[in-house]
Amino acid sequence: MAVMQNWERKNQKLVREIIDTFNPTQKTPANPSIFHELLASNLPPHEKSYERLWQEGAALMGAAIETTSNTLNVALFHLSQNPEKLTLLKQELEQIMPYQNELVPWAKIETLPYLTAVIKESLRLAHGTSLRFIRVAPLQTLQYKHYSLPPGTAVSMSAMLLCENVALFPNPKTCCPERWLEKNTNADLFVFGRGTRMCAGMK
Numbered sequence: 537m538a539v540m541q542n543w544e545r546k547n548q549k550l551v552r553e554i555i556d557t558f559n560p561t562q563k564t565p566a567n568p569s570i571f572h573e574l575l576a577s578n579l580p581p582h583e584k585s586y587e588r589l590w591q592e593g594a595a596l597m598g599a600a601i602e603t604t605s606n607t608l609n610v611a612l613f614h615l616s617q618n619p620e621k622l623t624l625l626k627q628e629l630e631q632i633m634p635y636q637n638e639l640v641p642w643a644k645i646e647t648l649p650y651l652t653a654v655i656k657e658s659l660r661l662a663h664g665t666s667l668r669f670i671r672v673a674p675l676q677t678l679q680y681k682h683y684s685l686p687p688g689t690a691v692s693m694s695a696m697l698l699c700e701n702v703a704l705f706p707n708p709k710t711c712c713p714e715r716w717l718e719k720n721t722n723a724d725l726f727v728f729g730r731g732t733r734m735c736a737g738m739k
Contacts, residue, residue, distance in 0.1 A: 544594060551590040570596065599735065603664050611658035614711035621713060624650055653713035656725060661711060663699040664727035664735075668692035671731070698726040 554571045565572060571589055582588070615622040628650045633640050645651065670692040678685040685691060700708040704724075705715065728735040 543597075547593050547597065548590045551586060551593055555586055555589070603662070607658050607662040607664075610662040611654060614658070614661065615654070618711060621654070621711070625654055649717060650713065653716035656716045657711055657713040659725055659727050660699045660705065662727070663696045666694070666696045668694050669729050693726070693730075695726045695729070 551571055554569065555575070558572065558575050560576060564576075571593065574589060574592070575584055577584075615625065628648050632644055632648070670690050672690050673685075673687060675687050677687060678689065678691065699705070702708060
């Protein structure tokens with residue numbers, strides 16, 4: 537927790553320094569950041585507030601960088617522990633990338649079934665965050681099976697528990713990209729959340 541708080545304070549300090557030194561009449565600084573772009577944009581003033589900007593920075597670092605790097609680490613670990621799966625992945629990639637220095641369009645890469653399966657399984661094993669996604673319907677009674685949840689009741693789900701649900705993912709601790717290649721699979725990726733507040737990184 538101390539590491540997280542220290543990181544958050546540094547983020548707050550950085551944003552405060554940028555806001556205090558930002559001058560819209562001067563040219564773009566040598567090392568512009570996303571905060572400079574937001575401050576120079578046509579957004580209304582309340583969306584350029586200190587509170588909004590440092591929280592946006594925290595979301596960008598936490599959701600767009602930390603989770604992505606963790607998923608890549610999980611993928612590399614499991615592929616290194618399963619040479620046969622790594623071989624399958626390499627063989628598939630070599631079919632469309634015979635030359636290492638030749639760039640392949642993303643539209644072509646995303647059609648590879650085994651690569652897609654490896655990515656999905658890595659996301660499942662990394663499960664993004666262990667926090668619960670809390671939602672509240674302030675004015676509506678929610679009905680779930682025979683349970684009636686009165687307005688204002690906080691409900692939540694845990695991506696970690698769903699990603700390790702034995703009924704959905706047999707042998708959930710095992711890296712098995714092949715589970716995503718089965719046509720009759722009921723599995724789904726819960727790491728991005730659900731609904732209108734789901735992770736923007738899904739797209």
